[in-house]
Amino acid sequence: MSATFVGMPAFPEAARRALENTQQRHNLAHATGTIRDKRAAVVAEVDDWEALRLAGAAIKDQTLRHLDDHLVALEAALQERGATVHWARDAEEACRIVADVARAHDVDEVVKVKSMATQEIGLNEALEAEGISAWETDLAELIVQLGDDLPSHILVPAIHRNRSEIREIFRSAMGEVGRPAPDPLSDDPADLAGAARLHLREKFLRARMAVSGANFAVAETGTLVVVESEGNGRMCLTLPEVLVSVVGIEKVVPTWQDLEVFLQLLPRSSTGERMNPYTSTWTGAVPGDGPQEVHVVLLDNGRTRALADEMGRQALRCIRCSACLNVCPVYERTGGHAYGSVYPGPIGAILNPLLKGTGVDEQTDSLPYASSLCGACFEACPVRIDIPSVLVELRGQVVDAHRGGVPKPEAVAMRGAGWVLSSSARTARSERAAAFAGRLLNRLPGGRRQGDRRVLGSIPMPGAGSAWSQARDVPVPATESFRDWWSRTDGGEDES
Amino acid sequence: MDTQEAAGVRVGLMITCINDAMFPDTGKSVVRLLRRLGVEVEFPPAQTCCGQPMVNTGYFDEAVPMVRNFVDAFAGYDYVVTPSGSCTGSARHQHQIVARRSGDPGLVRAVEEVAPRVVELSEFLVDVLGVVDVGAYFPHQVTYHPTCHSLRMLGVGDRPTRLLGAVRGLRLVELPAAEQCCGFGGTFAVKNADTSVAMGSDKARHVLDTGAEVLVAGDNSCLMHIGGILSRQRSGIRVMHLADVLASTEGDAGQTGDAGPAKTEEMLP
């Protein structure tokens, strides 16, 4: 079980394939619609929602501005409470640290709390290469892992699956890695959750080591916070002897009191609940309660690259709520796999290029264009990340990264259009040519018309015209431009 | 400001490149509508395009001469009125980014001067002129799509539907999932054509579900996309710009197509 996003095609091609998956289209439309409605209802309950958003954004911005101080404070506070702090520049270093802890305790399996950071660094695959099994314990992650599948949503990684698909996965795969699914097994979500409970209980009771991420890390106290629903997180954070938490350096908040903002913003934005069922907080190793050996891995892996981007650094405010995915009309149709990353949707479209850099690979460079710039993501974001503006900025970086070599057809077209449209005389000349074409086309017999104007169907030429007309008619150019009408009729005063 | 005062202000019409070449009738409607309300509107002939297609595709440098041309063309007007939420958003929110990138402080200052004066048609009517009933007559069942940039970048809110609500004879029916993007998105429509069409097809389906005979919006670019799908489907639903509806009166046949006047056919060389 080591499905990976490596080698995914650029977004337009991956999206084209995803759009053909009718089952997934149906599942996604249903699921995103459901969660959009839930979120809207619980956000509407909070009178001071906008004040909370502003506070959340400002706390994160201020933290990022002095991130070095907060990281040093966090490290000191953790050490004082008996935790071991590690620093990892990249994915490989982080995976190595976790594997070393596992080997030191001679364990061949770990239980995992759902964590975006460990997915980002490919921890499960790295541990597998060392002969250590990593068991995902979140229900959706379990579905993805058992199905040898890839996550397609930040919060609900198996959102692309429906109940009958999940039943089949449980029936065929559970027995291979532990307790088999009960037989018979219905496709009722409660029965499926019950099967997961039994399957995983065995692993929780046996595991000696757990791996988690953290939603927040409080610098002044060294407190880590995990927000969850199912209790699998509590099992992992409480029962094993050893706990390793992989925490992105942007997860820091300065003070305990700051959590009051995020514990209001996150659940309502994420699952559309007033509060998630379980939130766990712990500060180092707690004598007589839970793991007595506690490690924290502070992870960079591109975050300092993102931090250096003047416009893009706001993406590091992200609290991984996934509200932007649920409101995104592109995500709703393509699903998460098309983004080729554990971070899909609008936030993924900016986070991936910011973490990895632009001009490096075609797939990453395609992501800033995977948006119609409709702005729904910015409106929903609880920490006010202006995703559309960052997308446009990143498009500029992608274009600039390719300046200098042989220009792409798009660049040639943009330069040509820019040359024409920066002069009204040139614009007028080109419009007259178009109007002439329009008159010719209108005179052709047959074809279809709207009013007295001809519409064009499929245009069998490569390029933008073909892409446009594959499913959309286009009116022929007007027979006289507005500017020519204005000068001919003196602004309509002399219409006759 | 009442329409008396409006007579004293200089209003420049920003027609937008797509209306200029493809939908000139919408520009004519704006002129007719504003004149009816007592506003004299000028058309600065030096104007071309706001540069949004370049900016939104990442070609910032290519957009610099267009922004320069824009601020030159529209310098000195009290208001620059445009029948496009998207192009208003480009002028108000993106020109400053392009200007700063150009490194030309003169251009930055010129954008600071012009950008805040650019207003979308419904903003101008409701906020500046203070009118909701523009004296229009349009006896049809209509549904309204709030285009994303009008809705979210400008925040025009219910201004367009208040204007439509005051049109005599017009029956406004609610569009399901109205606030969801139609999938146009400028070059998104061709760079991600499959996704764009998937979004547009859902929008078209919602339009069909209303039973309306006309779909109205404040941006002809989005309408060209949705209308292109509706036309391909032979749906029998017309798309019209808000300006074209608001300009209609009893004197009109109620049928405002986008073709130029028939007489221009005679201008063929």
Next chain:
Amino acid sequence: MSARDDILARVREAVSDAPEVAEPPRDYRRAPELAGEDLLAQFVERVEDYRATVTRCTEAEVPRELERLLDGVLRVVVPDGFPWSVPGGEPDNAKSAAELNDVDAVVTTSSVGIAETGTVVLSHGPGQGRRALSLVPDLHVCVIHADQVVAGVNEAVGMLDPLQPQTWISGPSATSDIELSRVEGVHGPRTLHVLLVE
């Protein structure tokens, strides 16, 4: 250079020319609107909204209510410092996870209740037990005093000690991972009874 020094140097370089950021605005901290019975009523309504049950009773009625709620339960674990006697209750005695898995129920007190979100917070001091106690058994009876219920998250955070481990509980364990349809009961206690003592 160590990874630590390298990362800290990269951070400093990345923000070296970033503008200073203003103090976060705190005007979301509005005064609590609800008090007294209204506050308790909201707490009850919101806890029950998660399909937990709430019983309101007096101090004197607690033993009888505990007996009623635990009726038919074979084994119940009682944390050290739990103020009421529970007939047949077993002490923790550092039970292993496997031993706890054979226990049916747990009774605890709690530290804070949040009316706006329907949450009870355990900070795992006397009467509340270590974290595993209120996790592994399938039934959790949680006792809270009316004067421990506060209006919102802001007030609760202000009252809690970050150095104590905490578990914020809002209804029974739940998942919405299958078609976004909510199912109560995955790994934590599938049943949560809250006893509100006035």
